[in-house]
Amino acid sequence: MSPPPGDDWLALTEEPLRVAEALEWVERRDCGAVVGFAGNVRDHAEGRSGVQAVDYEAYAEQVVPKMAELAAAARSRVPSLGRIALWHRTGLLEVGESSVVVAVSSPHRAEAFEACRLLIDTLKESLPIWKNEHWEGGSGWSPSAKPLRPVG
Numbered sequence: 624m625s626p627p628p629g630d631d632w633l634a635l636t637e638e639p640l641r642v643a644e645a646l647e648w649v650e651r652r653d654c655g656a657v658v659g660f661a662g663n664v665r666d667h668a669e670g671r672s673g674v675q676a677v678d679y680e681a682y683a684e685q686v687v688p689k690m691a692e693l694a695a696a697a698r699s700r701v702p703s704l705g706r707i708a709l710w711h712r713t714g715l716l717e718v719g720e721s722s723v724v725v726a727v728s729s730p731h732r733a734e735a736f737e738a739c740r741l742l743i744d745t746l747k748e749s750l751p752i753w754k755n756e757h758w759e760g761g762s763g764w765s766p767s768a769k770p771l772r773p774v775g
Contacts, residue, residue, distance in 0.1 A: 642726075703731070
């Protein structure tokens, strides 16, 4: 992935996510705080053990525009934000691979933590991305899925 011009890097990709690259990209000279979150595929899920992989599917035409809404909402709530990186993977991911990365910068840590938390929590609730979990002997859609809610 190549960084875009501007201060928001929004991406839905099948490429592996490089957490360090997101953290480095959000750095700015006027921002003393960089906060990041990486969501990794784990070996268990709600009511399931032995998860070996997760297959993420997305309604791609809506994901990046919704990410843009989400970034705008975060900037409205935390006007001091510097840069925002919101990335999500699609396709088959093995245990340990990052499925989502959120990174932000701001002049101060409180605002950076607030924005990062807001972004990941809202992303999980509002983006049309679904996961199909694979475990020894079976697979199925995540039982933790909920109806999508608007970004605002």
